[in-house]
Amino acid sequence: MAVLEHALLPVRAGSEAAFEAAIAAARPLIAASPGFISLEIRRPTGTGQPYLLLVEWRSVEDHRDGFRRSDRYEQWRALLHRFYDPIPEVSYFGDKL
Numbered sequence: 001m002a003v004l005e006h007a008l009l010p011v012r013a014g015s016e017a018a019f020e021a022a023i024a025a026a027r028p029l030i031a032a033s034p035g036f037i038s039l040e041i042r043r044p045t046g047t048g049q050p051y052l053l054l055v056e057w058r059s060v061e062d063h064r065d066g067f068r069r070s071d072r073y074e075q076w077r078a079l080l081h082r083f084y085d086p087i088p089e090v091s092y093f094g095d096k097l
Helices: 015-032 061-069 069-081
Strands: 003-009 034-043 051-056 090-093
Touching: 003 061, 015 034, 015 069, 034 069, 051 061
Parallel strands: none
Antiparallel strands: 003 051, 003 090, 034 051
C-alpha cells in the first residue's frame, strides 16, 4: 500500500518565481529517497493561494523516518522553507477508494 503526502505550501507573495526555481533544484533530493514514488506540485489558480504538494511514498515511515531524518531533507529545507509563511502542515492518505 502506498501513501500520499499532502501539504499546502503558503509561498510568500512576490517570491513565486524564486520558489519554483528552488523546487526544481530540490526535486532530485526527494526523488533519491528510499520509498519515494512520485512528486506533483500544482500552482495556485489565484493570487495569495498556496501551492499544492503531493508526494507518493511506499510508506509513511519512508517519508517521516527516512527522508525527514536524512541529509537530503536538510538540503530540501535550506532551499525551500524560507519561502513559507507559515510552515506547512503535512497530512497522509492511504488507499484510493
